[in-house]
Every structure is written in C-alpha cells, then in structure tokens.
Amino acid sequence: MQKEIFKTLIKDGQADIQDVELYQRSFDFEPQGRYVLVGIRQAGKSYLLYQRAKQFLKEGHDIKEIVYINFDDERLLGMKAEDFDLILQAYSTMYNYKPILFFDEIQNVEGWEHFARRLANHKYMVFITGSNAKMLSRDIATTLGARYFDEKVFPYSFNEYLEANNVILEKDWLYGKQKNQVGQYFAEYFKWGGFPELLLYRNKRHWLNGLYDKIVLGDIIQRNNIKNDHALRLAVKRLAENIMQPTAYNRLANMVKSAGVSTNTSSIIEYVQYVKEACLMFTLDNYASKFAEKETSKKHYFTDNGLLSVFLTENYAPLLENLCAITLYKQYNKDAGTPRLYYYNRNVEVDFFVPDECVAIQASYSINDHETRRRETTALVALNKLYPLKKALVVTYDEEEVIEMDGLTIEVVPVWKWLLCDSNTDKC
The missing domain is CATH 3.40.50.300 (P-loop containing nucleotide triphosphate hydrolases)
Incomplete structure (x- = not known):
C-alpha cells in the first residue's frame, strides 16, 4: 500500500x-x-x-x-x-x-x-x-x-421517510388533506421499506434485489468462506416465508433438506448467526421459554421491510408484523445489554411483549374476521391475567377502535398512525 x-x-x-x-x-x-x-x-x-x-x-x-x-x-x-x-x-x-x-x-x-x-x-x-x-x-x-x-443505524423510520420526501406534518394533520398524502407514502414505505437511496429509483424491487445479493454474497458468503451457499440462501428464504412463526433451528434445517439441499442443524445455526452479523435480520426470544429453548427457537425478522418484500408477493400480513418488530426493536433492544423486547408463547401467543413496561402488542393486518378478532384479543386478555398489562394494543393496517374485554382496555390502531403518534412526537 x-x-x-x-x-x-x-x-x-x-x-x-x-x-x-x-x-x-x-x-x-x-x-x-x-x-x-x-x-x-x-x-x-x-x-x-x-x-x-x-x-x-x-x-x-x-x-x-x-x-x-x-x-x-x-x-x-x-x-x-x-x-x-x-x-x-x-x-x-x-x-x-x-x-x-x-x-x-x-x-x-x-x-x-x-x-x-x-x-x-x-x-x-x-x-x-x-x-x-x-x-x-x-x-x-x-x-x-x-x-x-x-x-x-437503521434505514429511515416512517417519520424520516416523510421528511425525506419533503412532507412536514402540520398540527392536526390527521384531520386535513395531509392524511391522504401520508396514506399514499405509507403504502410505499410499508412495501418497499426505508433505505434512503431507494427514494431515487422507480424500479424498487430491482434495487432491493441487487442490495440483497450484495449483502448475501459479499457480507455473508465471501466474508465467512461459506461453501454451501445454496443452503444459506434457502434458509433465509424459508425464514422469510415463516416470518410470523417461531422457527427452531432443527426445523429450519429440515425445511432446507426437504428441498433436496444437504445441510445440518449446526450449519444452519452458523448461517443464521452470519445473517445477523450482516445486520440483515434480528431475532426475538420467547419470554416464556427456558434458557435452552430461547437459544433454539426464536422469531426472525428482517431489518427492513423492503428486504422481506424481495421474497413476498401479495401477502401483506408478514410485512405488518415485520414493521412492528423493527419499530419495537429500535425502541427496546437497540442498545447493547439485556433484551427488553420478547414474544410470548406458552398456552397463549402474543407477538410482542415488553415485561418491564407491562406492554403487549399484537400485529394483525385486519381483525374484521370474527375468528381473528377473537384470537388476537383473547390472547392479550390471557397474558394480562399472567402479567397485568399497562398497555395492550392490536396494530392493524387501517382499522381503529377501543375494545373493553374482561377488565382490559385494548386499543386497535392503524400502523401508520402508531408509527407517527407513538414515536415520542407531538404531531398527532
């Protein structure tokens, strides 16, 4: 040199x-x-x-x-x-x-x-x-x-995304013309994520595919000298397809092997670690699990919705939960030290749980369906009986109401409003 x-x-x-x-x-x-x-x-x-x-x-x-x-x-x-x-x-x-x-x-x-x-x-x-x-x-x-x-450092939050598009929210914007403008930008942000450079391009999927390939090839495969790159790529694809479910490493290995690709559980554990080191994904533990279970069965989320969209077509429910996970992770688990954000799964399933603040959140694209509504709300009520909650939310795409159920107040809130009004701003 x-x-x-x-x-x-x-x-x-x-x-x-x-x-x-x-x-x-x-x-x-x-x-x-x-x-x-x-x-x-x-x-x-x-x-x-x-x-x-x-x-x-x-x-x-x-x-x-x-x-x-x-x-x-x-x-x-x-x-x-x-x-x-x-x-x-x-x-x-x-x-x-x-x-x-x-x-x-x-x-x-x-x-x-x-x-x-x-x-x-x-x-x-x-x-x-x-x-x-x-x-x-x-x-x-x-x-x-x-x-x-x-x-x-994460890609843009929705508030930053709006400001980068020269949208500065006015006082009482919820009741004026800006609400429609916010909705239009949110539909874009929701699907394609918040990478700053992405704002420059019309063909967003093409740009995201290129970024994903660069991360996988340069930051994961080459950096870690991975020989079985097909197994790694397939493991990430399977995680994307199962974004809303806890995935044990041995189950993930079996999913990869079922596609005819040779691998084993120890290799899968290494691959997931490399993916996390490249900041492509992060994981959440089950608060109800013992230590050994916490280490073997986690929920896996992508750092940005755009990268998850690389794998999805028209199924938007995973994008909603992934966006909630990103937002909560930045709020509670961003700093080093003991995690504060978990999911809860033992006889009751709750997507996100912050025990030290007594907050529980369900992510559901819509609760108009009776069975979905019952499942999401009864889970929060059941968790409230185990750990009394100060705040219980169901984050939807565009539905809003307040549900009183068995002594628990459950706020149903649209995700775009939750992102802008629950992010320590006074713009709502």
Missing part, C-alpha cells in the same frame, strides 16, 4: 463532503464523542458521517482537517492493519492540522479496532462505520475500552 493512494483518497473524500446534499437525520452526536456506527448496508451510515463532517465545517473547522476514507474503495483491496498508519503519514505530508477522521466500512480491514484504540489514546476525533454487528461484540468493545460510543 502506497502513501500516494491515501493522499488521493483524502482529497477525494474532502470533495465528496463539500459536494454532498443531505437530508439531516435526527441523530445527536456528543460534541466530544467518538463513534462506531453499525448497521445494514445502505442504511445511511455514510451520510451520518457526512452530516457530522458538515457540522464540524459549520462550527468553523477547515475542510483540510477532514479525512474521509471508504474502505469499500477498490483501491484499498488487500489492505492490512499495518497499513493504517500510512493514512496519518500521508496526511502529515499534506497539512499541518490534527485531522478529524471518518472511516467508512472499516470492518473490511481485519484488526481495525487496534488502530482505532491508538487513535483514541492520542486524542483524535474519530468516526467509524461498519456493516457487521461483530463490531459491537464484547471482544472489540474490550479492545476499544469505552473510548467510543457505539450506535446501531
């Missing part, structure tokens, strides 16, 4: 930061904080780096202080950990400032965390992104030694 390459990359990065036009996401950086931002590809991590860099410029810093390098750049193929210092050497031959460092997709270079620790020890301001959840693992956190804030 040559210093001249890094000189070129530094100049290219400065030009990119000056030229890029941004939709400002509501992300509050600590003024003196260093950050490791982790999330699925195309979630908007790079733009958060640009956003922070522009904040520094607005505060009076010179563009020459900024170093932005994307380690997905083909000019950095084959880079090793010992090459990191060349970045500082190259910069020192160009400028006399202490640089502010922005490193995108740094996980491509094994051992990056040791360089990041050294930079922090020398009081550099550093901002790092990556597309692998292992960057938040205990081992790497130990190496970094609490010198960085770590944050998970």
Whole structure:
C-alpha cells in the first residue's frame, strides 16, 4: 500500500463532503464523542458521517482537517492493519492540522479496532462505520475500552421517510388533506421499506434485489468462506416465508433438506448467526421459554421491510408484523445489554411483549374476521391475567377502535398512525 493512494483518497473524500446534499437525520452526536456506527448496508451510515463532517465545517473547522476514507474503495483491496498508519503519514505530508477522521466500512480491514484504540489514546476525533454487528461484540468493545460510543443505524423510520420526501406534518394533520398524502407514502414505505437511496429509483424491487445479493454474497458468503451457499440462501428464504412463526433451528434445517439441499442443524445455526452479523435480520426470544429453548427457537425478522418484500408477493400480513418488530426493536433492544423486547408463547401467543413496561402488542393486518378478532384479543386478555398489562394494543393496517374485554382496555390502531403518534412526537 502506497502513501500516494491515501493522499488521493483524502482529497477525494474532502470533495465528496463539500459536494454532498443531505437530508439531516435526527441523530445527536456528543460534541466530544467518538463513534462506531453499525448497521445494514445502505442504511445511511455514510451520510451520518457526512452530516457530522458538515457540522464540524459549520462550527468553523477547515475542510483540510477532514479525512474521509471508504474502505469499500477498490483501491484499498488487500489492505492490512499495518497499513493504517500510512493514512496519518500521508496526511502529515499534506497539512499541518490534527485531522478529524471518518472511516467508512472499516470492518473490511481485519484488526481495525487496534488502530482505532491508538487513535483514541492520542486524542483524535474519530468516526467509524461498519456493516457487521461483530463490531459491537464484547471482544472489540474490550479492545476499544469505552473510548467510543457505539450506535446501531437503521434505514429511515416512517417519520424520516416523510421528511425525506419533503412532507412536514402540520398540527392536526390527521384531520386535513395531509392524511391522504401520508396514506399514499405509507403504502410505499410499508412495501418497499426505508433505505434512503431507494427514494431515487422507480424500479424498487430491482434495487432491493441487487442490495440483497450484495449483502448475501459479499457480507455473508465471501466474508465467512461459506461453501454451501445454496443452503444459506434457502434458509433465509424459508425464514422469510415463516416470518410470523417461531422457527427452531432443527426445523429450519429440515425445511432446507426437504428441498433436496444437504445441510445440518449446526450449519444452519452458523448461517443464521452470519445473517445477523450482516445486520440483515434480528431475532426475538420467547419470554416464556427456558434458557435452552430461547437459544433454539426464536422469531426472525428482517431489518427492513423492503428486504422481506424481495421474497413476498401479495401477502401483506408478514410485512405488518415485520414493521412492528423493527419499530419495537429500535425502541427496546437497540442498545447493547439485556433484551427488553420478547414474544410470548406458552398456552397463549402474543407477538410482542415488553415485561418491564407491562406492554403487549399484537400485529394483525385486519381483525374484521370474527375468528381473528377473537384470537388476537383473547390472547392479550390471557397474558394480562399472567402479567397485568399497562398497555395492550392490536396494530392493524387501517382499522381503529377501543375494545373493553374482561377488565382490559385494548386499543386497535392503524400502523401508520402508531408509527407517527407513538414515536415520542407531538404531531398527532
């Protein structure tokens, strides 16, 4: 690796930061904080780096202080950990400032965390992104030694999606023309998800197929040297088809084998772990299960509805539950530590349960059918008898009412309204 390459990359990065036009996401950086931002590809991590860099410029810093390098750049193929210092050497031959460092997709270079620790020890301001959840693992956190804030980054929320489409909700928007506009944008968001770049394209399925293939091939198969890629792809497809049901690993292995593809349970467990590390999916545990059962039977959800739509045609019920799962996961399980969000399945089935807040939520596309209505509401009543609830919801696509049943108040709310009015905003 040559210093001249890094000189070129530094100049290219400065030009990119000056030229890029941004939709400002509501992300509050600590003024003196260093950050490791982790999330699925195309979630908007790079733009958060640009956003922070522009904040520094607005505060009076010179563009020459900024170093932005994307380690997905083909000019950095084959880079090793010992090459990191060349970045500082190259910069020192160009400028006399202490640089502010922005490193995108740094996980491509094994051992990056040791360089990041050294930079922090020398009081550099550093901002790092990556597309692998292992960057938040205990081992790497130990190496970094609490010198960085770590944050998970997701694609747009619905509120961000509206703002990115220049829709700013007015006071009392529910009672005016904006309600129809919100409904139109929600139908799009519901099916195709919130990847920021997706707003630029008409053929959204084609773009999502390409993103999915890039994640599976580059971030999972190649990174983990998987030989039986057909089994992995089929396992993800089966998880998508069973998004609303807990899926045990041995059952998933049998589903793959039933299609004539050779695999075993231990391989399936590894594949699912790799899929989670690539931030493609996340899992929820059954609150009612013993520890061993929690580890073997989980509910699996996609990080964005658009990626689930890759596998679906006209069945929208899985999209509704997946969107609820994403929203609740960001609220309760986003930070490291003990999970707060579960599903409940023991004699009664409830889609989402937050025991420490006594909140239970069912996701049901519609409860107009008598049997569906009975199933969803009686499950909440039964859970309330086991764990008294402060809040019980049934999130639907577009139905709304209040049900009083056996001493429990159950709110039935449209998902678009729940996303906008239950997200700590006052716009409803």
